Amino acid sequence: MVLGGLLLYPIYQLGLISFFHYTQAQVSGGQPATFEGFGNYREIFSDAQFWQVLLATVVFAAACVVSTLSVGCALAVLLTRVRALPRLALMLAALGAWATPAVTGSTVWLLLFDPDFGPVNRMLGLGDHSWTYGRLSAFLLVLLEVVWCSFPFVMVTVYAGIRAVPAEVLEAAELDGASQLRVWRSVLAPMLRPILVVVTIQSVIWDFKVFTQIYVMTNGGGIAGQNLTLNVYAYQQAFASSQYSLGSAIGIVMLLILLAVTLVYLRLLRRQGEEL
Amino acid sequence: MKPSVRSVRSVRLVAPVAALALAGFTATACAPETSDNSSSGKDEQTGTLRVWLFQEVGNTPKEKVVTSVVDAFEKAHKGVDVKVEYIPVETRAQRIKAAFNDPKSAPDVIEYGNTDTAGYVADGGLLDVSKEFAAWDEATDTDPTARQSVTVDGKVYGAPFFVGVRALYYRTDVFKELGLDVPKTMAELTTTAHEIRAAEPDLYGLVVGGAFTYGAMPFIWANGGELATGRGGSYASAIDSTAAQKGIKAYTSLFGDDNCPAAKCAGMGGNDTITAFAAGKAGMAIGGDFNHAAVQAGKVKDDYAVVPLPGVEAGSVAPAFAGGNNLGVLNSTSHRTLAVDLMEQLASKQTQTRLFDAMGFLPTFADVRETVAKKQPYVAPFVKTLAAGTKFVPASPAWSRIDSSLVLPTMFQEIVSGKKDVAAASAEAAKKMDDAFGSAG
Numbered sequence: 001m002v003l004g005g006l007l008l009y010p011i012y013q014l015g016l017i018s019f020f021h022y023t024q025a026q027v028s029g030g031q032p033a034t035f036e037g038f039g040n041y042r043e044i045f046s047d048a049q050f051w052q053v054l055l056a057t058v059v060f061a062a063a064c065v066v067s068t069l070s071v072g073c074a075l076a077v078l079l080t081r082v083r084a085l086p087r088l089a090l091m092l093a094a095l096g097a098w099a100t101p102a103v104t105g106s107t108v109w110l111l112l113f114d115p116d117f118g119p120v121n122r123m124l125g126l127g128d129h130s131w132t133y134g135r136l137s138a139f140l141l142v143l144l145e146v147v148w149c150s151f152p153f154v155m156v157t158v159y160a161g162i163r164a165v166p167a168e169v170l171e172a173a174e175l176d177g178a179s180q181l182r183v184w185r186s187v188l189a190p191m192l193r194p195i196l197v198v199v200t201i202q203s204v205i206w207d208f209k210v211f212t213q214i215y216v217m218t219n220g221g222g223i224a225g226q227n228l229t230l231n232v233y234a235y236q237q238a239f240a241s242s243q244y245s246l247g248s249a250i251g252i253v254m255l256l257i258l259l260a261v262t263l264v265y266l267r268l269l270r271r272q273g274e275e276l
Numbered sequence: 277m278k279p280s281v282r283s284v285r286s287v288r289l290v291a292p293v294a295a296l297a298l299a300g301f302t303a304t305a306c307a308p309e310t311s312d313n314s315s316s317g318k319d320e321q322t323g324t325l326r327v328w329l330f331q332e333v334g335n336t337p338k339e340k341v342v343t344s345v346v347d348a349f350e351k352a353h354k355g356v357d358v359k360v361e362y363i364p365v366e367t368r369a370q371r372i373k374a375a376f377n378d379p380k381s382a383p384d385v386i387e388y389g390n391t392d393t394a395g396y397v398a399d400g401g402l403l404d405v406s407k408e409f410a411a412w413d414e415a416t417d418t419d420p421t422a423r424q425s426v427t428v429d430g431k432v433y434g435a436p437f438f439v440g441v442r443a444l445y446y447r448t449d450v451f452k453e454l455g456l457d458v459p460k461t462m463a464e465l466t467t468t469a470h471e472i473r474a475a476e477p478d479l480y481g482l483v484v485g486g487a488f489t490y491g492a493m494p495f496i497w498a499n500g501g502e503l504a505t506g507r508g509g510s511y512a513s514a515i516d517s518t519a520a521q522k523g524i525k526a527y528t529s530l531f532g533d534d535n536c537p538a539a540k541c542a543g544m545g546g547n548d549t550i551t552a553f554a555a556g557k558a559g560m561a562i563g564g565d566f567n568h569a570a571v572q573a574g575k576v577k578d579d580y581a582v583v584p585l586p587g588v589e590a591g592s593v594a595p596a597f598a599g600g601n602n603l604g605v606l607n608s609t610s611h612r613t614l615a616v617d618l619m620e621q622l623a624s625k626q627t628q629t630r631l632f633d634a635m636g637f638l639p640t641f642a643d644v645r646e647t648v649a650k651k652q653p654y655v656a657p658f659v660k661t662l663a664a665g666t667k668f669v670p671a672s673p674a675w676s677r678i679d680s681s682l683v684l685p686t687m688f689q690e691i692v693s694g695k696k697d698v699a700a701a702s703a704e705a706a707k708k709m710d711d712a713f714g715s716a717g
Contacts, residue, residue, distance in 0.1 A: 024373055024376070024395070024399045025398050025399045025400065025673070027373070027376075027377055027399075031398075031400070115539075115540060128540065129539070130539040130540050132543060133538070133539040133540075133542065133543070133693070219487075219543055220682075221682075222543075223486065223542050223543055223689045223693055224486075224685075224686045224687075224689035224690040224693060224695060225682065225686055236680070236681060236682075237681070240680040240681065241676075241677045241680045241681045242373070242676070242677070242680075243677070
């Protein structure tokens with residue numbers, strides 16, 4: 001009951017505010033709050049920039065999820081294949097990445113790719129190439145950072161899952177002459193399905209809501225706002241511009257999208273006859 | 277008949293959703309919370325006065341001046357205790373918004389950035405002090421732009437505290453070595469910038485930034501353009517007028533491999549350009565009197581000079597943006613007379629002179645400014661810029677929204693990155709500005 005209240009009340013407030021004209025002037029009592037109905041939503045949906053940002057967010061999040069999962073799973077398999085010492089080293093490195101606060105991680109990545117002082121350009125001999133200037137290269141840079149700080153979760157979880165798979169099963173597959181990839185596709189992936197589902201949903205939610213990395217690395221949305229994602233866009237509307245109602249409406253839209261994605265995903269799995 | 281599993285599940289789902297929806301509908305009757313920020317109507321003559329001032333880099337000299345003013349004030353008013361708090365500049369917006377939201381813990385007197393005046397007035401946070409300001413004998417010497425920066429719809433909401441204005445910093449050693457003359461017109465500024473870059477490929481000629489709005493505005497104004505036209509509540513954007521477009525073109529033409537490569541400069545803000553200049557990476561930069569200390573602390577400290585930014589015609593000065601801070605009294609104060617009195621003491625000619633000596637803040641009184649310029653030669657170009665006439669952003673609550681939603685930086689960045697031409701980008705910026713003016717009106 002308490003938990004429900006704690007979860008629902010903020011969402012209720014968010015929804016409520018999204019139906020009003022609610023800016024700083026209303027919060028501090030300079031003007032009365034007026035009921036707008038779906039006015040805020042109309043304003044968002046008629047804004048070409050919103051659609052553009054939404055599309056960028058979906059594509060970016062999808063790319064992040066796919067990259068994170070493949071890197072995480074590949075390294076998890078690798079972990080089971082190597083000796084104790086390299087395994088420990090990889091684990092520690094991954095945990096280090098995981099434990100790094102997002103702001104710190106983003107700043108360090110930015111510094112690595114800095115056009116004037118960064119070691120990456122020097123190593124690749126790129127002169128003073130600016131990574132954050134082009135839209136795609138800026139997104140790529142952020143993607144690398146996001147993958148870097150979120151693959152450890154996938155890796156550790158999947159690794160634990162693989163460990164729980166009976167050794168005989170894997171041995172049998174090997175005796176049958178199955179290749180590495182084949183073992184993953186036909187044996188491990190189906191057995192790890194519940195874990196993979198959880199990890200995927202987690203990643204979708206995280207990557208859809210990515211904020212810190214974009215905000216820090218592209219300086220609040222990139223050149224002319226080309227790297228805005230939905231969360232940063234909502235922040236700009238709500239807090240930087242003090243249009244709390246508009247920001248709330250964007251928040252509600254995000255919430256609905258994520259809920260829908262999660263429900264559809266679960267439904268699809270259930271259709272395939274897997275009970276989670 | 278046995279109900280199917282599916283329908284049971286859907287009932288289970290429908291019930292809470294319906295409950296939520298119901299809650300939503302009943303709740304629409306009551307609006308989200310607002311705080312009562314109307315003036316208390318009380319005017320107590322004793323008690324505690326709370327003051328919020330900005331925490332500057334190297335704040336001690338400011339504290340010393342303020343403390344002596346406060347001590348004198350407490351001596352003159354028995355039973356009055358003044359508490360001064362220095363708030364960090366980065367979080368000022370949240371702090372001041374919070375003060376408006378919670379009048380009980382709000383201060384009586386605050387320092388605020390002059391572009392925020394109209395927004396704070398619309399928020400209902402600042403007290404109208406027109407009567408006191410008119411009766412204040414020193415206020416007759418307040419320069420017109422500073423007066424405009426505390427005025428909204430003909431009413432005065434504070435006292436100007438100091439002004440900040442930008443001018444052209446240039447490298448004396450580079451100019452001497454290349455045999456260059458200090459540019460006298462805006463066209464010469466561009467050619468000089470190109471010459472520097474051509475001779476010294478490691479230097480930006482004139483370092484500019486796509487997010488450096490206040491550095492770009494003089495180009496628009498010098499070409500006869502305006503950000504917006506109108507007065508009081510109703511403004512209309514003029515950023516897409518022919519004259520303004522000419523200015524935008526002049527500024528954005530400075531981004532390129534022949535001066536300041538777009539890949540690096542499009543993302544820069546004002547501080548980035550000063551950092552580059554101070555580190556010896558640029559031949560020229562547009563910087564403020566308030567950047568003097570930073571440049572002095574940099575590599576180029578012995579090799580630079582400052583002149584007013586040249587206008588279109590030889591001998592003219594491009595109108596600069598008149599930045600700076602004001603002092604104001606909060607609407608929620610319960611010590612109206614005392615708070616206004618203290619505000620006047622803190623913004624007085626004497627305090628401003630002392631703050632100039634201590635911090636280098638340029639006074640808002642024309643006569644005081646003349647006097648201090650004689651003492652410190654480095655402020656002369658800034659005083660000259662101010663005397664040539666400065667401009668201000670539209671005094672509309674919409675401005676803070678235009679500013680924080682990055683309308684102008686987006687426009688400049690779209691142009692320099694080649695995404696849009698000047699006409700298209702400025703038309704879109706004009707539309708966004710008009711939207712903001714419209715919804716704030």
